[in-house]
Amino acid sequence: MSSRCKFWLPKKKRFCAIPPIANSEFCGNHSKRSDDIWILCSIDPSHSVLESNLESHLKRCPLLKHKNSLSLQPFYRKGINGGGEEDDHEGVTSELKRMAVQSMTEPQLIKLIEKIKFVHDSVCKDILDSYIVPDACRSWIDRAIDCYRKIPFQEKHVIQQASILGNLEKLGALNSSSIGEQLHCNSSSADSPAVVEFGAGRGYLTQMLADCYGVSKVFLIERKSYKLKADRSLRQKESLILERLRIDIEDLNLNAIEALKGLPYLAIGKHLCGPATDMTIRCCVGEGAAKSSLRGLSIATCCHHLCQWKHYINKEFFLNLELTKDDFHAITWFTSWAVDADHSSDVADTNLDTVKDIGGGINMSARERAELGFMCKDIIDAGRLKWMREYGLESKLVKYVPSNISPENHLLLARR
The missing domain is CATH 3.40.50.150 (Vaccinia Virus protein VP39)
Structure with missing residues (x-):
């Protein structure tokens, strides 16, 4: 059995370094499940989670914790340097x-x-x-x-x-x-x-x-x-x-x-x-x-x-x-x-x-x-x-x- 997970990480341009679980080529994070799919986290799209775990993940996503902590800081003021009230809130791609x-x-x-x-x-x-x-x-x-x-x-x-x-x-x-x-x-x-x-x-x-x-x-x-x-x-x-x-x-x-x-x-x-x-x-x-x-x-x-x-x-x-x-x-x-x-x-x-x-x-x-x-x-x-x-x-x-x-x-x- 391979010592590394076979899941390819495109951003890092390498395979996952975590050891695979028993009777699988993948680690626990990347093991394929016939009844589940991977989806992007709605809070931080830079990572993905299993759809069945999404609800619990959203409560403890690291970015959510950071945002909640940041909002309490005196130097945080949402959009203060944004520059205007435009309709295209997401910008023009x-x-x-x-x-x-x-x-x-x-x-x-x-x-x-x-x-x-x-x-x-x-x-x-x-x-x-x-x-x-x-x-x-x-x-x-x-x-x-x-x-x-x-x-x-x-x-x-x-x-x-x-x-x-x-x-x-x-x-x-x-x-x-x-x-x-x-x-x-x-x-x-x-x-x-x-x-x-x-x-x-x-x-x-x-x-x-x-x-x-x-x-x-x-x-x-x-x-x-x-x-x-x-x-x-x-x-x-x-x-x-x-x-x-x-x-x-x-x-x-x-x-x-x-x-x-x-x-x-x-x-x-x-x-x-x-x-x-x-x-x-x-x-x-x-x-x-x-x-x-x-x-x-x-x-x-x-x-x-x-x-x-x-x-x-x-x-x-x-x-x-x-x-x-x-x-x-x-x-x-x-x-x-x-x-x-x-x-x-x-x-x-x-x-x-x-x-x-x-x-x-x-x-x-x-x-x-x-x-x-x-x-x-x-x-x-x-x-x-x-x-x-x-x-x-x-x-x-x-x-x-x-x-x-x-x-x-x-x-x-x-x-x-």
Whole structure:
């Protein structure tokens, strides 16, 4: 008999590791029963249960326990950063966006593409390249910090993290005075601002900031649970206070975090997917946010194809350009063409000659689709930039790494 269950786990791309039960190729969790079927949990669709066990499972589902506990926290406020009262509560899926674009007539599609190019020429002229590896982060790049060996190393991610922090330092929102102490993993600057990392994941961006600059308080905001987190290494710093809040950014009332009240803080985030960028900006800068405490903001935007009109921070920007809600969702769908391209070098230098029907009887080469996709990403982030400037922040939008490092290379920067 096999020592492992024969049930294939598609997400993990391996078989279940639990030993099988007697006279079966499967473990107790995955044994086939002729009178029962597996169905998705209605609370957390990331896992499934036997239909006969569903009722009892729903009473003890781990996610339900977490939601009940979270609702009692003072910093939880349902939908506070959602941005509006729209009818499409579930948002518009990528499939619906694609179908809407492909249902356009040729004149409609040509008109929209021409409008996108005109708007891009009008409002996206000052997006500069800003690839920075600050001196403070050189020790990470060279793997010189002893405690760094505990962290999984991927060069492209370290380069991105360094440039996110380097641009924040260049803007004047991050002090590099603690560079001389950076090789001491327990060092931290007593007068440094707190750090709030949004969409923190495993927390490696904050790990670099803490090692290379020195911070005293860290708040990691992430709705999912992760293994191999940087938390353990961060907690070894004697003078650093760390809090990890498992909460959706949409529901986070930053003013109600007791340990953050009255403190200057930096808001950082690497690859905040789709509407998470809008929610983060609204959380830090919008109505009710402690704007006076925000010292600086450095957010790498990502996954523009997931953006939703109901969450977007600057609807007026689009409307003033005579772009509708439907135009917005079409533009978000076009952005996927930017990341689908070959980024071994700049788009302008690649041989992208594959032609594809995009709908409305219009054919575009891969090069043309990629260029249009990048224009759409620029426009979406330009609206976000304009919104922050209107709220009195000194703000910039830059490309912080080359596209062959990551095609998701936009960085929103701001300081009070």
